Amino acid sequence: MTEFSLSDLEKIVGERARSGDPDSWTAKLFARGIDKAAQKLGEEAVETVIAAVKGDREHLVSESADLIYHWLVVLGLSGVPLSDVLKELESRTGRSGIAEKASRPKG
Numbered sequence: 001m002t003e004f005s006l007s008d009l010e011k012i013v014g015e016r017a018r019s020g021d022p023d024s025w026t027a028k029l030f031a032r033g034i035d036k037a038a039q040k041l042g043e044e045a046v047e048t049v050i051a052a053v054k055g056d057r058e059h060l061v062s063e064s065a066d067l068i069y070h071w072l073v074v075l076g077l078s079g080v081p082l083s084d085v086l087k088e089l090e091s092r093t094g095r096s097g098i099a100e101k102a103s104r105p106k107g
Contacts, residue, residue, distance in 0.1 A: 010082045041070040
């Protein structure tokens with residue numbers, strides 16, 4: 001089995017978004033814009049949480065895949081490359097989550 005990465009998925013999402021294929025869910029989401037994509041991301045987040053709380057491993061895996069996909073669609077529509085998010089995560093690895101949260105501006 002080959003290793004599949006989030007970068008691979010980001011590339012696929014971008015290609016499908018630009019395809020204009022009327023049978024592509026990704027192309028349709030991009031055409032409908034950020035509001036619809038963000039709505040779908042929120043729905044998938046809720047479904048992922050429900051699966052986790054229920055202890056339903058199979059649905060947790062499936063909903064997590066949906067969540068990550070829709071997250072990448074929202075990033076793409078927003079012009080935010082995955083690499084920016086990964087850089088942010090990398091910058092946080094040298095400090096505790098509590099310290100990182102405390103350093104954020106209040107508001």
